[in-house]
Amino acid sequence: MRRYPPIAEHGLIGDLQTCALVSSDGVLDWFCSPRFDSPSVFAGLLDHDRGGHFAITADAADVTTRQLYLADTAVLITRFLTADGVGEVIDFMPVSGEHTATDRHQVVRVMRVVRGVVRFALECRPRFDYGRSPHTLTLDAAGARFDSPDATAHLQAVGPVPLEAEGSDVRAYVTLAAGERAAVVLTVRDAGGEAPEPPTVAGTTEAFTAVHSFWHAWIGRCTYRGRWQQIVNRSAITLKLLTYAPTGAPIAAATMGLPEQEGGERNWDYRYTWVRDASLSVRAMRDLGFTQEADAFRDWLGQRLYDGGAPNGEPLQIMYRVDGDPHLTEEILGHLEGWRGSAPVRVGNGAADQLQLDIYGEAVHALAQVDHITHVIGYDGWKRFAGLLDWLCENWDRADEGIWETRGGRQHFTYSRLMCWVAFDRGIRQAGASARPADLPRWTAARDAILEQIMTRGWSEERGAFVQHYDTTVLDASLLLMPLVGFIAPQDPRWLATLEAMDAELVVDSLVYRYDPAASPDGLRGTEGTFSLCSFLYVYALARSGRPGQARYAFDKMLTYANHVGLFAEEIGPTGEQLGNFPQAFTHIALITAALTLDTELDEAAGKG
Numbered sequence: 001m002r003r004y005p006p007i008a009e010h011g012l013i014g015d016l017q018t019c020a021l022v023s024s025d026g027v028l029d030w031f032c033s034p035r036f037d038s039p040s041v042f043a044g045l046l047d048h049d050r051g052g053h054f055a056i057t058a059d060a061a062d063v064t065t066r067q068l069y070l071a072d073t074a075v076l077i078t079r080f081l082t083a084d085g086v087g088e089v090i091d092f093m094p095v096s097g098e099h100t101a102t103d104r105h106q107v108v109r110v111m112r113v114v115r116g117v118v119r120f121a122l123e124c125r126p127r128f129d130y131g132r133s134p135h136t137l138t139l140d141a142a143g144a145r146f147d148s149p150d151a152t153a154h155l156q157a158v159g160p161v162p163l164e165a166e167g168s169d170v171r172a173y174v175t176l177a178a179g180e181r182a183a184v185v186l187t188v189r190d191a192g193g194e195a196p197e198p199p200t201v202a203g204t205t206e207a208f209t210a211v212h213s214f215w216h217a218w219i220g221r222c223t224y225r226g227r228w229q230q231i232v233n234r235s236a237i238t239l240k241l242l243t244y245a246p247t248g249a250p251i252a253a254a255t256m257g258l259p260e261q262e263g264g265e266r267n268w269d270y271r272y273t274w275v276r277d278a279s280l281s282v283r284a285m286r287d288l289g290f291t292q293e294a295d296a297f298r299d300w301l302g303q304r305l306y307d308g309g310a311p312n313g314e315p316l317q318i319m320y321r322v323d324g325d326p327h328l329t330e331e332i333l334g335h336l337e338g339w340r341g342s343a344p345v346r347v348g349n350g351a352a353d354q355l356q357l358d359i360y361g362e363a364v365h366a367l368a369q370v371d372h373i374t375h376v377i378g379y380d381g382w383k384r385f386a387g388l389l390d391w392l393c394e395n396w397d398r399a400d401e402g403i404w405e406t407r408g409g410r411q412h413f414t415y416s417r418l419m420c421w422v423a424f425d426r427g428i429r430q431a432g433a434s435a436r437p438a439d440l441p442r443w444t445a446a447r448d449a450i451l452e453q454i455m456t457r458g459w460s461e462e463r464g465a466f467v468q469h470y471d472t473t474v475l476d477a478s479l480l481l482m483p484l485v486g487f488i489a490p491q492d493p494r495w496l497a498t499l500e501a502m503d504a505e506l507v508v509d510s511l512v513y514r515y516d517p518a519a520s521p522d523g524l525r526g527t528e529g530t531f532s533l534c535s536f537l538y539v540y541a542l543a544r545s546g547r548p549g550q551a552r553y554a555f556d557k558m559l560t561y562a563n564h565v566g567l568f569a570e571e572i573g574p575t576g577e578q579l580g581n582f583p584q585a586f587t588h589i590a591l592i593t594a595a596l597t598l599d600t601e602l603d604e605a606a607g608k609g
Contacts, residue, residue: 007578009564020091020107028107029054042054046336046345047337062083063082065080076565084118087114091107094211095214103189104189113179149191152189152193157172157184158182232592238567243293244323250281251271266528270349275319283366305381328352356416358402360419365423386436389427392446393442396446411470421447427443472519474519478534480502480540506534511530512530512534530571532572540594568591
């Protein structure tokens with residue numbers, strides 16, 4: 001068992017309320033319960049010795065492993081190839097009552113042998129509350145029970161799995177021949193709840209059939225039939241896995257604390273709902289035909305408006321917990337060493353209190369992606385919506401921390417102004433379409449003022465390009481969204497000049513840096529890799545600017561950086577390794593946008609030919 005496998009050497013399973021990562025070695029080393037943003041049960045990914053893990057591996061001298069998903073599902077298979085046989089571990093989390101929040105979650109791990117004989121080794125070492133909460137072990141005929149002050153985990157066997165105590169943990173060795181199988185079911189619940197029923201062979205089989213059918217039925221709603229069906233489907237399933245079904249709120253990533261540079265300090269907790277990321281997911285999911293998911297997030301976002309303001313005094317906060325709680329106090333878990341020594345490990349997120357004015361554009365755009373917004377939020381919702389834009393009329397011209405959540409001081413970021421323009425543009429359109437009262441002269445004046453300001457102060461004659469903020473000549477890849485949101489035509493001379501400047505400064509072999517921290521200090525030490533979100537937005541920009549051939553080559557190259565099961569982290573390092581929290585929703589959103597746009601542009605180019 002490797003102490004710290006590469007970040008990308010993992011597959012994701014989940015039940016739409018929480019999720020788990022399983023390494024290609026068969027080690028479950030990340031799992032929080034009862035929600036994505038709850039304390040961990042297993043966090044070996046962040047500290048091999050203190051974090052805890054649940055391993056099922058082949059007990060053999062020379063083992064080759066392979067990992068894959070059952071097609072169009074979230075059922076993960078880890079294969080072990082040994083001299084004596086070939087075995088598999090099938091991992092999944094049952095999805096039941098997805099829209100009702102529950103404290104009880106299960107991971108089912110099925111061992112089977114397809115050739116010869118394989119001896120499996122099992123270790124279950126939970127470490128509750130990020131390794132801060134001790135537990136006791138009760139081992140009897142019903143299985144193993146791990147009790148901590150706040151949570152209890154049950155490990156129950158189906159078949160010949162002789163669990164043995166090892167301190168307060170358990171281990172087992174299971175030898176199976178071709179055609180034989182055994183299973184273990186891990187159930188985590190709040191302390192004091194009822195114990196789970198003993199699992200059975202029939203029950204485990206039924207659970208597998210149900211979860212397999214659920215995912216096939218869900219992906220069957222996808223309307224995409226383009227060139228990249230498999231990777232788009234995997235991205236859609238990943239976005240679904242990262243969405244908290246009881247509220248419809250997507251999280252930014254499954255993990256916390258994974259670094260943007262090995263050994264560096266850029267390590268954040270991404271298990272929350274960013275208004276920006278989630279709002280951009282609305283378009284991606286809608287374009288694939290998943291309107292229920294898009295509508296569910298709009299309902300969640302509308303509720304944030306109804307709540308009447310964030311603790312920081314702004315109408316919205318940049319991020320929330322999945323239930324809408326705005327309190328995300330950041331603390332350092334000093335007892336965890338971090339993935340490969342990348343400390344500090346942070347839980348919570350101090351950026352929640354930042355001013356990032358771009359979120360108002362993303363929020364308004366998400367709410368406005370319907371013919372008549374009042375059909376979604378009603379008259380009372382419209383009043384709050386209009387009140388938001390009235391507030392923005394007074395506040396759009398403030399310096400802020402910007403999309404990248406820099407901790408080096410506020411600036412007048414061009415992207416923030418761009419998205420404020422989007423807010424007014426979409427609001428004006430919806431007021432007319434829905435025939436609802438609005439201060440249209442004021443909104444129109446603000447929209448036009450922002451456009452003029454971007455064209456004069458956000459444009460650098462020196463660089464011949466739009467720049468990161470008004471007091472610099474540094475470029476910023478967030479501006480790749482300019483044509484996507486309709487601010488500028490994709491073949492406008494100013495935009496083509498900006499894209500050319502980005503090609504020269506931010507793009508390396510089709511991979512895109514979001515900005516240059518050395519030229520524009522962000523208040524943090526260390527470097528970072530190329531930003532996969534920006535690399536896919538670059539594909540979009542190339543395709544829309546009349547370069548579909550180059551866009552396709554860049555897209556195909558980006559797909560080679562996906563991991564073995566089609567997942568992306570936040571960044572790509574200098575030798576092609578994935579860095580940052582994993583998997584990241586924003587990257588998969590941009591992948592979908594790039595694929596759909598590229599399909600359209602390639603079809604049009606072929607038609608012209």
